[in-house]
Amino acid sequence: MLAASPLRSSNGGDGRDHVDVVGFSGDALLEDINFDDLFMGFDDGDILPDLEVDFAEFSTSGEEDSTGANLSGSGEQEVPVVQQEVQEVISTVNTTDKEQDVKPSFTPESSSVTCKSNRKSSSSSPTKGSQGKRKVKVDWTPELHRRFVQAVEQLGVDKAVPSRILEIMGIDCLTRHNIASHLQKYRSHRKHLMVREAEAASWSQRRQMYAGGGGGGVPRRPEMSPWLAPMMGFPPAPPVQLFRPLHVWGHPTVDQPPIVPMWPRHLVPSPATSPAPQPLLHPPPDPSFWHPHFPRNAMTQGTPCLYPPQPMRFAATPAVSGLYRPLNVVPPASKQPGSQTHPSKESIDAAIGDVLTKPWLPLPLGLKPPSVDSVLVELQKQGVSKVPPTCG
DNA sequence: TGGGAAATAT
DNA sequence: AATATTTCCC
Numbered sequence: 249m250l251a252a253s254p255l256r257s258s259n260g261g262d263g264r265d266h267v268d269v270v271g272f273s274g275d276a277l278l279e280d281i282n283f284d285d286l287f288m289g290f291d292d293g294d295i296l297p298d299l300e301v302d303f304a305e306f307s308t309s310g311e312e313d314s315t316g317a318n319l320s321g322s323g324e325q326e327v328p329v330v331q332q333e334v335q336e337v338i339s340t341v342n343t344t345d346k347e348q349d350v351k352p353s354f355t356p357e358s359s360s361v362t363c364k365s366n367r368k369s370s371s372s373s374p375t376k377g378s379q380g381k382r383k384v385k386v387d388w389t390p391e392l393h394r395r396f397v398q399a400v401e402q403l404g405v406d407k408a409v410p411s412r413i414l415e416i417m418g419i420d421c422l423t424r425h426n427i428a429s430h431l432q433k434y435r436s437h438r439k440h441l442m443v444r445e446a447e448a449a450s451w452s453q454r455r456q457m458y459a460g461g462g463g464g465g466v467p468r469r470p471e472m473s474p475w476l477a478p479m480m481g482f483p484p485a486p487p488v489q490l491f492r493p494l495h496v497w498g499h500p501t502v503d504q505p506p507i508v509p510m511w512p513r514h515l516v517p518s519p520a521t522s523p524a525p526q527p528l529l530h531p532p533p534d535p536s537f538w539h540p541h542f543p544r545n546a547m548t549q550g551t552p553c554l555y556p557p558q559p560m561r562f563a564a565t566p567a568v569s570g571l572y573r574p575l576n577v578v579p580p581a582s583k584q585p586g587s588q589t590h591p592s593k594e595s596i597d598a599a600i601g602d603v604l605t606k607p608w609l610p611l612p613l614g615l616k617p618p619s620v621d622s623v624l625v626e627l628q629k630q631g632v633s634k635v636p637p638t639c640g
Numbered sequence: 641t642g643g644g645a646a647a648t649a650t
Numbered sequence: 651a652a653t654a655t656t657t658c659c660c
Contacts, residue, residue: 385650385654409642424641429655432644642660649655 386426392419396430405438 388396399416400408410427417427 388654411641425655428642429653431642433653435643644660645658647655647657650653 386422386430388430393430395419396427396434400431400434405435 386392395417396413399413402416403409403412408431410424410431413427413431414422414424
Protein backbone atom coordinates (compact mmCIF):
# COMPACT_ATOMS: atom_id res chain seq x y z
CA MET A 249 0.00 0.00 0.00
CA LEU A 250 1.54 3.18 -1.04
CA ALA A 251 0.71 6.70 -1.60
CA ALA A 252 2.90 9.05 -3.37
CA SER A 253 2.75 12.17 -5.30
CA PRO A 254 5.25 14.19 -7.15
CA LEU A 255 7.39 16.85 -5.81
CA ARG A 256 8.98 19.05 -8.28
CA SER A 257 11.85 21.03 -7.22
CA SER A 258 11.39 24.70 -7.44
CA ASN A 259 14.74 25.38 -8.90
CA GLY A 260 13.91 23.42 -11.91
CA GLY A 261 16.98 21.40 -11.41
CA ASP A 262 16.53 17.76 -11.08
CA GLY A 263 12.94 18.01 -10.08
CA ARG A 264 12.93 15.24 -7.59
CA ASP A 265 9.88 13.74 -6.24
CA HIS A 266 9.55 13.74 -2.57
CA VAL A 267 7.81 10.89 -0.99
CA ASP A 268 7.15 10.46 2.62
CA VAL A 269 7.06 7.01 3.82
CA VAL A 270 4.79 6.94 6.73
CA GLY A 271 3.15 4.61 9.02
CA PHE A 272 1.63 5.03 12.35
CA SER A 273 1.61 3.35 15.62
CA GLY A 274 0.07 3.84 18.94
CA ASP A 275 3.45 3.89 20.49
CA ALA A 276 5.53 6.10 18.42
CA LEU A 277 8.30 6.14 20.92
CA LEU A 278 11.48 4.65 19.78
CA GLU A 279 12.78 2.61 22.51
CA ASP A 280 15.63 0.72 21.07
CA ILE A 281 17.78 3.68 20.57
CA ASN A 282 17.54 7.05 21.97
CA PHE A 283 16.52 8.74 18.86
CA ASP A 284 15.53 11.76 20.67
CA ASP A 285 19.16 12.42 20.35
CA LEU A 286 19.44 11.40 16.83
CA PHE A 287 16.35 12.65 15.23
CA MET A 288 14.95 15.58 16.93
CA GLY A 289 11.39 16.47 16.55
CA PHE A 290 9.88 13.10 16.33
CA ASP A 291 6.65 12.92 18.07
CA ASP A 292 3.21 11.77 17.62
CA GLY A 293 2.58 14.59 15.32
CA ASP A 294 4.84 12.97 12.86
CA ILE A 295 2.87 9.87 12.76
CA LEU A 296 0.37 10.40 10.14
CA PRO A 297 -2.89 8.69 9.73
CA ASP A 298 -3.08 5.66 7.67
CA LEU A 299 -3.04 6.56 4.09
CA GLU A 300 -3.72 3.35 2.51
CA VAL A 301 -3.62 4.14 -1.08
CA ASP A 302 -2.99 1.39 -3.41
CA PHE A 303 -0.26 2.29 -5.72
CA ALA A 304 -1.60 0.13 -8.40
CA GLU A 305 -4.36 2.59 -8.84
CA PHE A 306 -2.08 5.30 -9.88
CA SER A 307 -0.74 5.78 -13.21
CA THR A 308 2.62 7.23 -13.62
CA SER A 309 2.73 10.54 -15.22
CA GLY A 310 5.10 11.95 -17.70
CA GLU A 311 8.63 10.97 -17.11
CA GLU A 312 9.81 8.04 -19.00
CA ASP A 313 12.32 6.91 -16.51
CA SER A 314 9.88 6.78 -13.71
CA THR A 315 7.16 5.08 -15.55
CA GLY A 316 6.55 1.54 -14.90
CA ALA A 317 8.16 1.64 -11.55
CA ASN A 318 6.96 -1.31 -9.69
CA LEU A 319 6.53 -0.49 -6.11
CA SER A 320 5.20 -3.76 -5.11
CA GLY A 321 8.23 -5.51 -6.28
CA SER A 322 11.32 -5.92 -4.28
CA GLY A 323 14.57 -4.27 -4.82
CA GLU A 324 15.06 -0.77 -5.84
CA GLN A 325 13.22 1.16 -8.34
CA GLU A 326 12.09 4.60 -8.95
CA VAL A 327 8.97 5.64 -7.21
CA PRO A 328 6.45 6.61 -9.73
CA VAL A 329 4.86 9.91 -10.02
CA VAL A 330 1.28 9.75 -9.04
CA GLN A 331 -1.67 11.79 -9.74
CA GLN A 332 -2.45 15.03 -8.19
CA GLU A 333 -5.59 13.84 -6.57
CA VAL A 334 -3.64 11.55 -4.37
CA GLN A 335 -1.83 14.46 -3.01
CA GLU A 336 -5.04 16.19 -2.31
CA VAL A 337 -6.41 13.26 -0.49
CA ILE A 338 -3.32 13.03 1.54
CA SER A 339 -3.17 16.61 2.53
CA THR A 340 -6.78 16.52 3.43
CA VAL A 341 -6.22 13.69 5.75
CA ASN A 342 -3.18 15.28 7.17
CA THR A 343 -4.76 18.52 8.01
CA THR A 344 -7.89 17.07 9.41
CA ASP A 345 -6.75 14.20 11.42
CA LYS A 346 -3.22 14.84 12.30
CA GLU A 347 -3.82 15.95 15.82
CA GLN A 348 -6.88 13.93 16.28
CA ASP A 349 -7.07 10.64 17.87
CA VAL A 350 -6.23 8.66 14.86
CA LYS A 351 -4.08 6.04 16.34
CA PRO A 352 -5.32 2.75 15.28
CA SER A 353 -3.83 -0.24 16.86
CA PHE A 354 -0.54 -1.10 15.43
CA THR A 355 1.61 -4.09 15.59
CA PRO A 356 4.97 -4.21 13.98
CA GLU A 357 4.16 -7.36 12.14
CA SER A 358 0.94 -6.27 10.72
CA SER A 359 1.70 -2.66 10.42
CA SER A 360 1.15 -0.91 7.26
CA VAL A 361 3.73 1.60 6.40
CA THR A 362 2.74 3.76 3.61
CA CYS A 363 4.43 6.17 1.38
CA LYS A 364 2.93 9.50 0.94
CA SER A 365 3.88 12.60 -0.82
CA ASN A 366 5.59 15.30 0.98
CA ARG A 367 3.33 18.21 1.38
CA LYS A 368 6.03 20.55 0.43
CA SER A 369 5.54 19.39 -3.04
CA SER A 370 4.11 22.15 -5.05
CA SER A 371 1.84 21.75 -7.94
CA SER A 372 4.29 22.81 -10.49
CA SER A 373 4.34 21.53 -13.95
CA PRO A 374 5.46 17.99 -14.27
CA THR A 375 7.39 18.66 -17.36
CA LYS A 376 9.99 20.72 -15.73
CA GLY A 377 13.54 19.58 -15.57
CA SER A 378 12.58 16.03 -15.20
CA GLN A 379 14.73 14.41 -17.69
CA GLY A 380 16.93 11.69 -16.48
CA LYS A 381 16.34 10.64 -12.96
CA ARG A 382 13.60 11.47 -10.68
CA LYS A 383 14.39 10.37 -7.25
CA VAL A 384 12.16 10.51 -4.30
CA LYS A 385 13.04 11.90 -1.00
CA VAL A 386 12.11 9.63 1.77
CA ASP A 387 10.91 11.04 4.97
CA TRP A 388 12.11 8.84 7.73
CA THR A 389 9.16 8.97 9.98
CA PRO A 390 9.42 7.53 13.46
CA GLU A 391 7.58 4.47 12.47
CA LEU A 392 9.64 3.91 9.42
CA HIS A 393 12.75 4.47 11.34
CA ARG A 394 11.62 2.15 14.04
CA ARG A 395 11.32 -0.55 11.52
CA PHE A 396 14.64 0.30 10.16
CA VAL A 397 16.20 -0.02 13.56
CA GLN A 398 14.37 -3.21 14.13
CA ALA A 399 15.79 -4.64 10.97
CA VAL A 400 19.25 -3.44 11.74
CA GLU A 401 19.22 -4.95 15.14
CA GLN A 402 17.79 -8.11 13.88
CA LEU A 403 20.70 -8.43 11.56
CA GLY A 404 23.20 -7.04 13.96
CA VAL A 405 24.51 -3.59 13.50
CA ASP A 406 27.70 -4.81 11.99
CA LYS A 407 26.16 -7.23 9.62
CA ALA A 408 23.34 -5.08 8.54
CA VAL A 409 23.56 -4.28 4.91
CA PRO A 410 21.11 -2.24 2.99
CA SER A 411 19.78 -5.02 0.87
CA ARG A 412 19.04 -7.19 3.84
CA ILE A 413 17.55 -4.36 5.78
CA LEU A 414 15.35 -3.56 2.89
CA GLU A 415 14.25 -7.11 2.75
CA ILE A 416 13.36 -7.25 6.38
CA MET A 417 11.66 -3.95 6.44
CA GLY A 418 9.58 -4.85 3.52
CA ILE A 419 8.88 -1.32 2.54
CA ASP A 420 8.36 -1.35 -1.11
CA CYS A 421 8.91 2.23 -1.83
CA LEU A 422 12.36 2.31 -0.38
CA THR A 423 15.42 1.67 -2.38
CA ARG A 424 18.63 0.19 -1.33
CA HIS A 425 20.15 3.59 -1.64
CA ASN A 426 17.63 5.04 0.72
CA ILE A 427 18.55 2.43 3.20
CA ALA A 428 22.21 2.80 2.64
CA SER A 429 22.03 6.47 3.18
CA HIS A 430 20.02 6.11 6.30
CA LEU A 431 22.24 3.40 7.56
CA GLN A 432 25.23 5.54 7.06
CA LYS A 433 23.71 8.27 9.08
CA TYR A 434 22.50 5.85 11.62
CA ARG A 435 25.92 4.46 12.20
CA SER A 436 27.44 7.83 12.32
CA HIS A 437 25.00 8.96 14.94
CA ARG A 438 25.55 5.82 16.81
CA LYS A 439 29.24 6.27 16.87
CA HIS A 440 28.71 9.73 18.12
CA LEU A 441 26.56 8.52 20.91
CA MET A 442 29.00 5.89 21.90
CA VAL A 443 31.75 8.40 22.15
CA ARG A 444 29.63 10.44 24.40
CA GLU A 445 28.74 7.52 26.52
CA ALA A 446 32.34 6.56 26.77
CA GLU A 447 33.14 10.00 27.98
CA ALA A 448 30.42 9.81 30.52
CA ALA A 449 31.58 6.43 31.67
CA SER A 450 35.10 7.56 32.00
CA TRP A 451 34.00 10.49 33.99
CA SER A 452 31.87 8.37 36.16
CA GLN A 453 34.81 6.15 36.80
CA ARG A 454 36.97 9.00 37.89
CA ARG A 455 34.21 10.31 40.01
CA GLN A 456 34.22 7.12 41.96
CA MET A 457 37.87 7.46 42.65
CA TYR A 458 37.24 10.70 44.35
CA ALA A 459 33.90 10.00 45.82
CA GLY A 460 35.37 7.41 48.10
CA GLY A 461 32.46 5.10 47.60
CA GLY A 462 30.06 6.66 50.04
CA GLY A 463 32.48 8.10 52.48
CA GLY A 464 31.04 11.49 51.98
CA GLY A 465 32.86 12.25 48.82
CA VAL A 466 36.26 12.74 50.27
CA PRO A 467 39.12 12.12 47.94
CA ARG A 468 41.82 9.84 49.04
CA ARG A 469 44.48 12.35 48.41
CA PRO A 470 43.05 15.70 49.12
CA GLU A 471 46.18 17.53 48.27
CA MET A 472 45.96 16.20 44.78
CA SER A 473 42.29 16.62 44.44
CA PRO A 474 41.07 17.86 41.16
CA TRP A 475 38.29 19.52 43.00
CA LEU A 476 40.73 21.55 44.87
CA ALA A 477 42.44 22.62 41.80
CA PRO A 478 42.22 26.24 41.05
CA MET A 479 39.15 26.88 39.20
CA MET A 480 39.10 30.56 38.96
CA GLY A 481 40.61 33.61 40.38
CA PHE A 482 39.29 34.02 43.80
CA PRO A 483 38.27 37.40 45.04
CA PRO A 484 40.48 38.85 47.67
CA ALA A 485 38.13 38.12 50.49
CA PRO A 486 36.03 35.51 48.93
CA PRO A 487 32.66 34.37 49.97
CA VAL A 488 31.45 30.92 49.20
CA GLN A 489 32.41 29.59 45.88
CA LEU A 490 30.51 27.09 43.98
CA PHE A 491 30.75 25.40 40.73
CA ARG A 492 27.75 25.83 38.64
CA PRO A 493 27.66 23.05 36.12
CA LEU A 494 26.38 23.77 32.72
CA HIS A 495 25.17 20.90 30.69
CA VAL A 496 25.49 22.61 27.47
CA TRP A 497 25.06 19.78 25.05
CA GLY A 498 23.36 17.31 27.16
CA HIS A 499 19.98 17.44 28.65
CA PRO A 500 19.46 19.43 31.71
CA THR A 501 19.77 17.30 34.74
CA VAL A 502 16.23 17.90 35.79
CA ASP A 503 15.22 14.33 35.47
CA GLN A 504 18.46 12.78 36.32
CA PRO A 505 20.14 12.21 39.59
CA PRO A 506 23.37 14.07 39.92
CA ILE A 507 26.22 12.11 38.50
CA VAL A 508 28.87 13.95 40.35
CA PRO A 509 29.96 13.75 43.92
CA MET A 510 29.22 16.16 46.65
CA TRP A 511 31.65 18.83 47.28
CA PRO A 512 33.77 17.67 50.17
CA ARG A 513 33.88 20.03 53.07
CA HIS A 514 37.55 20.47 53.23
CA LEU A 515 37.77 21.04 49.55
CA VAL A 516 35.76 24.14 49.48
CA PRO A 517 38.19 26.44 47.82
CA SER A 518 40.06 28.93 49.84
CA PRO A 519 41.90 32.03 48.77
CA ALA A 520 45.23 30.40 49.23
CA THR A 521 44.60 28.05 46.39
CA SER A 522 43.56 30.54 43.83
CA PRO A 523 45.56 30.85 40.71
CA ALA A 524 45.57 33.53 38.13
CA PRO A 525 42.79 33.38 35.61
CA GLN A 526 43.49 31.46 32.48
CA PRO A 527 43.42 32.78 28.99
CA LEU A 528 40.38 32.68 26.84
CA LEU A 529 39.54 29.45 25.18
CA HIS A 530 37.07 28.52 22.55
CA PRO A 531 33.62 29.03 23.83
CA PRO A 532 31.40 26.03 23.64
CA PRO A 533 28.12 26.46 21.89
CA ASP A 534 24.77 27.32 23.21
CA PRO A 535 24.70 28.20 26.84
CA SER A 536 21.08 28.98 26.36
CA PHE A 537 19.70 26.96 29.16
CA TRP A 538 21.14 29.31 31.59
CA HIS A 539 18.13 31.28 32.20
CA PRO A 540 15.54 28.66 32.91
CA HIS A 541 17.47 26.96 35.63
CA PHE A 542 20.03 28.99 37.24
CA PRO A 543 18.28 31.56 39.39
CA ARG A 544 15.91 29.08 40.80
CA ASN A 545 18.30 27.27 43.03
CA ALA A 546 21.46 29.17 42.88
CA MET A 547 21.38 31.34 45.90
CA THR A 548 17.96 31.19 47.28
CA GLN A 549 18.77 28.86 50.05
CA GLY A 550 21.21 29.63 52.75
CA THR A 551 24.83 30.48 52.27
CA PRO A 552 24.76 33.54 54.41
CA CYS A 553 28.00 35.36 54.36
CA LEU A 554 29.04 38.49 56.04
CA TYR A 555 31.23 39.93 53.44
CA PRO A 556 30.56 43.30 51.99
CA PRO A 557 29.26 43.36 48.46
CA GLN A 558 31.65 41.53 46.40
CA PRO A 559 31.47 39.24 43.46
CA MET A 560 30.50 35.72 44.26
CA ARG A 561 32.05 33.60 41.68
CA PHE A 562 30.39 30.61 40.27
CA ALA A 563 31.67 28.45 37.57
CA ALA A 564 29.48 27.85 34.65
CA THR A 565 30.91 24.69 33.38
CA PRO A 566 29.89 22.78 30.35
CA ALA A 567 29.78 19.11 31.01
CA VAL A 568 31.96 17.99 28.22
CA SER A 569 34.50 20.56 27.36
CA GLY A 570 36.15 21.03 30.70
CA LEU A 571 35.66 24.72 30.50
CA TYR A 572 33.87 27.02 32.77
CA ARG A 573 32.87 30.59 32.87
CA PRO A 574 32.95 32.52 36.07
CA LEU A 575 29.70 33.99 37.13
CA ASN A 576 29.91 36.94 39.39
CA VAL A 577 27.03 37.60 41.63
CA VAL A 578 27.18 40.53 43.92
CA PRO A 579 25.47 39.96 47.22
CA PRO A 580 24.04 42.82 49.17
CA ALA A 581 26.04 44.35 51.94
CA SER A 582 25.61 42.60 55.19
CA LYS A 583 24.09 44.55 57.94
CA GLN A 584 24.98 42.55 60.92
CA PRO A 585 26.52 39.24 61.70
CA GLY A 586 24.21 36.48 60.90
CA SER A 587 22.04 38.45 58.60
CA GLN A 588 21.12 37.09 55.27
CA THR A 589 23.33 38.17 52.48
CA HIS A 590 22.05 36.40 49.45
CA PRO A 591 22.44 38.11 46.22
CA SER A 592 19.16 39.40 45.00
CA LYS A 593 17.42 37.69 42.19
CA GLU A 594 18.09 40.80 40.16
CA SER A 595 21.77 40.64 40.72
CA ILE A 596 21.77 37.01 39.76
CA ASP A 597 19.88 37.77 36.65
CA ALA A 598 22.26 40.54 35.83
CA ALA A 599 25.17 38.25 36.36
CA ILE A 600 23.65 35.67 34.13
CA GLY A 601 23.30 38.15 31.40
CA ASP A 602 26.84 39.17 31.93
CA VAL A 603 28.37 35.77 32.10
CA LEU A 604 27.86 35.16 28.46
CA THR A 605 30.43 37.75 27.71
CA LYS A 606 33.02 36.16 29.93
CA PRO A 607 35.87 34.12 28.62
CA TRP A 608 35.83 30.41 29.01
CA LEU A 609 38.50 29.08 31.24
CA PRO A 610 39.90 25.63 31.44
CA LEU A 611 38.73 23.42 34.20
CA PRO A 612 41.75 21.73 35.73
CA LEU A 613 42.29 18.12 34.94
CA GLY A 614 39.33 18.14 32.68
CA LEU A 615 37.04 17.15 35.46
CA LYS A 616 33.57 18.25 35.90
CA PRO A 617 32.47 19.96 39.03
CA PRO A 618 29.69 18.63 41.12
CA SER A 619 26.20 19.54 40.22
CA VAL A 620 25.01 22.72 41.70
CA ASP A 621 22.27 21.06 43.58
CA SER A 622 24.53 18.60 45.21
CA VAL A 623 26.89 21.36 46.11
CA LEU A 624 24.18 23.42 47.62
CA VAL A 625 22.91 20.55 49.62
CA GLU A 626 26.32 19.68 50.80
CA LEU A 627 27.23 23.19 51.63
CA GLN A 628 24.12 23.58 53.60
CA LYS A 629 24.84 20.45 55.50
CA GLN A 630 28.25 21.72 56.25
CA GLY A 631 27.23 25.11 57.34
CA VAL A 632 29.06 26.66 54.56
CA SER A 633 28.62 30.13 55.83
CA LYS A 634 31.53 29.36 58.04
CA VAL A 635 33.90 28.54 55.32
CA PRO A 636 35.33 31.97 54.85
CA PRO A 637 36.95 32.92 58.09
CA THR A 638 34.87 35.94 58.73
CA CYS A 639 31.66 34.35 57.84
CA GLY A 640 30.65 32.86 61.00
C1' DT B 641 27.16 -5.15 -3.57
C1' DG B 642 28.49 -2.18 0.11
C1' DG B 643 31.12 1.55 2.84
C1' DG B 644 32.38 6.14 3.23
C1' DA B 645 33.27 10.85 2.02
C1' DA B 646 32.02 14.79 -0.25
C1' DA B 647 29.01 17.41 -3.01
C1' DT B 648 24.51 18.62 -3.68
C1' DA B 649 19.62 19.19 -2.90
C1' DT B 650 15.61 20.33 -0.13
C1' DA C 651 20.53 24.02 9.79
C1' DA C 652 19.32 19.55 9.40
C1' DT C 653 18.61 15.83 6.71
C1' DA C 654 18.48 13.11 2.57
C1' DT C 655 20.40 11.90 -2.00
C1' DT C 656 23.88 11.41 -5.42
C1' DT C 657 28.24 10.51 -6.98
C1' DC C 658 32.60 8.75 -6.86
C1' DC C 659 36.07 5.78 -5.37
C1' DC C 660 37.57 1.73 -3.15
